[in-house]
Amino acid sequence: MSIIRTQVGIVGAGPAGLLLGHLLHLNGIDSVIVENRSREYVIDRVRAGVLEQGTVDLLHAMGVGSGLQRAGLRHDGLYISFDGQRHRIDLAELTGGKAITVYGQNEVVRDLIEARVQTQRPLYFEAGRVSVTALESTTPTLRFEHNGDECEVRCDFIAGCDGFHGICRPAIPESVLTVYDRVYPFGWLGILAEATPSSDELVYTRHERGFALFSMRSPSLTRLYLQVPPDEPIANWSDEAIWREMMVRMSTRDGWRPNVGRIIQKSVTPMRSFVAAPMRHGHLFLAGDAAHIVPPTGAKGLNLAASDVLVLARALKAFYEDHTTAYLDSYSDVCLRRVWKAQRFSWWMTSTLHRFPDANPFDDQRQIADLDYLTSSRAAMASLAEQYVGLPAEVPLEDAGLPIGGSSEPLAGRRRDAVQAQVDDHLPVDVPGVANHVVHDPDLR
Numbered sequence: 001m002s003i004i005r006t007q008v009g010i011v012g013a014g015p016a017g018l019l020l021g022h023l024l025h026l027n028g029i030d031s032v033i034v035e036n037r038s039r040e041y042v043i044d045r046v047r048a049g050v051l052e053q054g055t056v057d058l059l060h061a062m063g064v065g066s067g068l069q070r071a072g073l074r075h076d077g078l079y080i081s082f083d084g085q086r087h088r089i090d091l092a093e094l095t096g097g098k099a100i101t102v103y104g105q106n107e108v109v110r111d112l113i114e115a116r117v118q119t120q121r122p123l124y125f126e127a128g129r130v131s132v133t134a135l136e137s138t139t140p141t142l143r144f145e146h147n148g149d150e151c152e153v154r155c156d157f158i159a160g161c162d163g164f165h166g167i168c169r170p171a172i173p174e175s176v177l178t179v180y181d182r183v184y185p186f187g188w189l190g191i192l193a194e195a196t197p198s199s200d201e202l203v204y205t206r207h208e209r210g211f212a213l214f215s216m217r218s219p220s221l222t223r224l225y226l227q228v229p230p231d232e233p234i235a236n237w238s239d240e241a242i243w244r245e246m247m248v249r250m251s252t253r254d255g256w257r258p259n260v261g262r263i264i265q266k267s268v269t270p271m272r273s274f275v276a277a278p279m280r281h282g283h284l285f286l287a288g289d290a291a292h293i294v295p296p297t298g299a300k301g302l303n304l305a306a307s308d309v310l311v312l313a314r315a316l317k318a319f320y321e322d323h324t325t326a327y328l329d330s331y332s333d334v335c336l337r338r339v340w341k342a343q344r345f346s347w348w349m350t351s352t353l354h355r356f357p358d359a360n361p362f363d364d365q366r367q368i369a370d371l372d373y374l375t376s377s378r379a380a381m382a383s384l385a386e387q388y389v390g391l392p393a394e395v396p397l398e399d400a401g402l403p404i405g406g407s408s409e410p411l412a413g414r415r416r417d418a419v420q421a422q423v424d425d426h427l428p429v430d431v432p433g434v435a436n437h438v439v440h441d442p443d444l445r
């Protein structure tokens with residue numbers, strides 16, 4: 001068995017785990033990231049695409065924003081469409097210059113994996129039988145199999161960044177966890193099409209046949225969604241049927257409609273709102289989808305993951321540098337404050353724009369009145385804009401050891417004597433057979 005000693009064991013190499021690993025690296029804190037899928041699978045997974053202003057600022061400040069700078073599409077506004085008419089909401093004008101940036105989650109993950117590899121810190125793909133134990137002790141353990149070897153990572157802390165179906169949340173005793181859950185009676189059929197986006201900005205559509213969303217991933221790739229039943233087999237939808245329904249729901253009276261192109265990816269995603277609280281148990285900290293899920297209408301999932309790990313990075317930095325546990329103790333409360341606001345916003349966007357199977361004519365008129373008010377009241381538009389570009393960060397970037405305004409220079413040399421002393425206090429020095437940073441992942445060569 002390989003025994004590895006680290007400060008923070010991170011389960012999952014999605015956005016939350018990779019962002020946390022790099023934030024810790026920038027603060028001179030050791031981590032081992034363990035992912036059960038392959039590198040290609042993690043990068044190729046098509047998911048989120050809308051980054052809040054704060055997430056964009058975070059990526060730049062971490063020095064991992066060059067791809068984003070090159071290929072990200074800044075959007076100063078978005079459209080709400082109903083009754084055959086599009087209404088523009090000027091996000092930048094309503095928020096003092098803030099915007100969202102469209103940059104695929106797979107690109108974010110690709111950039112972060114490259115950054116991780118450059119740090120030469122451990123990142124294991126295709127790990128089998130991942131488990132966490134001794135969470136209530138000061139030496140929690142992360143175990144997994146890799147290339148036929150058994151590995152044990154002895155940690156000070158474990159970060160559960162392993163998404164909704166991971167193993168970390170279920171490792172918390174049910175008696176200490178409160179779960180808030182709402183499953184929606186519909187899902188999204190999403191397609192990626194080789195078609196030039198016919199709008200520079202997203203178009204959210206309410207239609208009597210159901211919700212539709214026009215989005216994009218690049219100047220040549222259009223990303224579109226249709227509301228469908230939650231368990232709809234994708235096989236029920238031929239490409240022709242998808243385009244026909246897209247046109248019916250999205251076309252507006254002024255002649256606008258999406259451009260048609262070859263569909264290169266399609267899938268159906270069910271929708272739910274979910275929160276598990278608290279987000280900490282002993283020395284295990286949950287972050288991102290492992291702790292909460294939002295319906296994608298508000299484009300908050302990835303952004304919440306980024307916000308969680310920023311809060312966690314500040315707490316771990318304060319622990320190692322200043323010997324304080326105050327921020328670790330407040331981690332869950334600070335994160336949940338933002339999580340619940342994002343939950344409320346995502347639920348509101350979802351329930352205002354989707355057609356519920358049990359909706360009656362009263363519900364239809366109320367929805368239309370809601371959208372009419374939204375698109376005609378500056379106060380209502382400002383409220384949407386403020387939440388869509390992202391509420392102010394819970395933690396100033398500099399509190400997590402990041403320069404304001406961004407830098408492409410890693411701060412790796414910043415490990416201070418005090419940090420090292422603290423690390424030494426925690427390390428079981430001279431444990432026979434203990435190897436720090438054992439990396440034998442062929443993916444990393």
Ligand SMILES: Cc1cc2nc3c(=O)[nH]c(=O)nc-3n(C[C@H](O)[C@H](O)[C@H](O)COP(=O)(O)OP(=O)(O)OC[C@H]3O[C@@H](n4cnc5c(N)ncnc54)[C@H](O)[C@@H]3O)c2cc1C
Pocket residue numbers: 011012013014015016017034035036037042046047048049050105127130161162163164165166167269287288289290296298299300301302303305
């Ligand atoms: C189909 C789909 C579409 C989405 N669209 C949008 C969108 O448009 N906008 C938006 O904001 N959000 C969207 N989301 C949500 C967004 O993608 C997530 O909120 C985001 O991925 C959260 O990041 P995460 O790192 O917390 O979790 P994940 O991205 O789920 O990463 C968790 C990682 O942990 C790994 N893992 C799981 N179990 C284990 C284990 N036992 N051991 C080791 N590793 C493990 C997984 O393989 C994965 O790589 C979408 C999600 C899905 C599923």
